[in-house]
Every structure is written in C-alpha cells, then in structure tokens.
Amino acid sequence: MSCFGGVSSEQKRSLLEDHTPLGAYLSAKELSELAKILQTAKFAAGKSLPESPFYCIYTGLVEVK
Numbered sequence: 001m002s003c004f005g006g007v008s009s010e011q012k013r014s015l016l017e018d019h020t021p022l023g024a025y026l027s028a029k030e031l032s033e034l035a036k037i038l039q040t041a042k043f044a045a046g047k048s049l050p051e052s053p054f055y056c057i058y059t060g061l062v063e064v065k
Contacts, residue, residue: 009035015058 007015012035017023022031038056043049049062 007040012038016056019058020056 009032013028013031016026016031016035017028022034026034049055055062
C-alpha cells in the first residue's frame with residue numbers, strides 16, 4: 001500500500017481534489033499548499049499504520065479494526 005509515494009505536489013493536489021471531500025471545500029491554492037506538506041509513505045501488508053489524524057490512501061486496501 002502506498003500513501004502518496006513517489007508523486008509530485010501537483011499530482012497530490014489532483015488526488016486530494018478528485019478522491020477526497022476536500023476538493024469541495026478548499027480552493028485550488030489551498031489544496032496545493034496542503035499537497036506541499038503531505039508526507040509520502042509505503043507500508044507493507046499486515047503492518048499497523050502509525051497514529052495520524054489523516055490518511056489518504058490512493059492504492060491498496062486498509063482494514064480498520
């Protein structure tokens with residue numbers, strides 16, 4: 001599973017706009033600013049995710065327990 005791994009800020013902005021509700025509430029400029037500060041990460045299958053208030057998973061599956 002990847003969390004924005006290996007993508008540009010512009011691609012991150014597009015993913016936020018198209019695949020989250022944030023696109024309906026934030027301007028393109030605000031989405032771009034958010035995209036700049038997003039961290040990228042990859043996680044192995046079966047590994048627990050670190051605690052975070054926000055994840056945007058663009059590929060893979062997540063099981064919530």
